[in-house]
Amino acid sequence: MYMKKLLLSLTLLASSFGFSQILTQDFQGTDWPPTGWTTETLVATRPWGFTTTIFNANGQATFNITGGKSAAKGWIAQDDDSHLTSPSFSLVGYSSATWTFNIKCGYEYQVDPFPNGDILARVSTDGGATWTTEWVEEDYGPYTDYETLNISIDMAPYLGQADVRVRFQYIANDADSMSVDDIVVSGNLGVSEVLSSAFSTFPNPVNNVLNIKSAENTLVNAIRIVDLNGRTVKSLDTNGVADIAVNVGDLSAGVYMVNLETEAGTAVKKFIKN
Incomplete structure (x- = not known):
């Protein structure tokens, strides 16, 4: 019985050795954007930034997700198209991988009754030339304004790719503000x-x-x-x-x-x- 328990313990330990956090970002640093991350915006007065610079105290209380600040984007009543993009990372050698993040956004002015904008979680494997949408807030189902949504995306289609980037893209006109935090890409090595x-x-x-x-x-x-x-x-x-x-x-x-x-x-x- 002791030997069976020992072998089981060794097996469980060995199975954990292949797990790795490939990309992490919690936006608790001082530099914006964080090292390796990039942003672009159509409207200069509505850049991406920390919640502590985008919002007043009330807005920060609403949109901070974890820690003292999160990444955020404010709304505006005109066409806007902006994005926050990660540095490149590799999924070569991984047998599985998952992208998780926490996000806050409006429902009334994003989904129903006023579908005025979209927040897209996207992936690229060609240096950002093309992007595949893996998640959009309207597909989540009913939620309340500014509820923290815990999102998990299976990265299986991108296993074996050496130049992977993830992006949050905000496309809207008179929609709502949003924030994102706790971004992790993790995987198991094959x-x-x-x-x-x-x-x-x-x-x-x-x-x-x-x-x-x-x-x-x-x-x-x-x-x-x-x-x-x-x-x-x-x-x-x-x-x-x-x-x-x-x-x-x-x-x-x-x-x-x-x-x-x-x-x-x-x-x-x-x-x-x-």
Whole structure:
């Protein structure tokens, strides 16, 4: 019985190693837009920004979602088309991925009885040349004005794509204001046990430099080190090498997974940082 429990625990732990947060944004920083994010607007007097700059105190109380501020867009009684766009990220090597976010928007002047605008959640895989709409507020179903909507989008159509961006697009005339927050793209890596067994990591435990070596001369294009909560703590483009030395001296003590992206798939190795 003890051995069965131990094997089950190891299996559950191993299944979690492939999970990773690929993109996160909570808009709690000081710079607008956040690093890597871009905005465009048709109406100069209605830019995207923090709720703390877009709204007065009453508006902030209505549209703040979590923390002290969120990303926001104010309404105007004229044609408006604007968007907030993420930096590029890769879904290469992932077996599944999900895009989640929280959003507040009006119902009366967005959906019913006055469908004066749309808020679109969109995805691009070609540098922003074309966009696919994955969600629009009118498809959510009935909700109340400024209710926090928790949205989850399956990113399966974009698995294997190396240049993925997500966007919030606001198209309206005399509609309502809106805000968005807690943006996360997370995924599970498609781990090949055979591929992983071809790599060795040493020393393990490690103090400073972790060596990664391929017994079959498998070339590694990029590495990403994640903690057991799925957070990426270090990443490196290696551009096709079989032997790698990574300085991990700046990491806190604990257990980590190093994800090795190769042409044959993604290998995952565990190491312990002293």
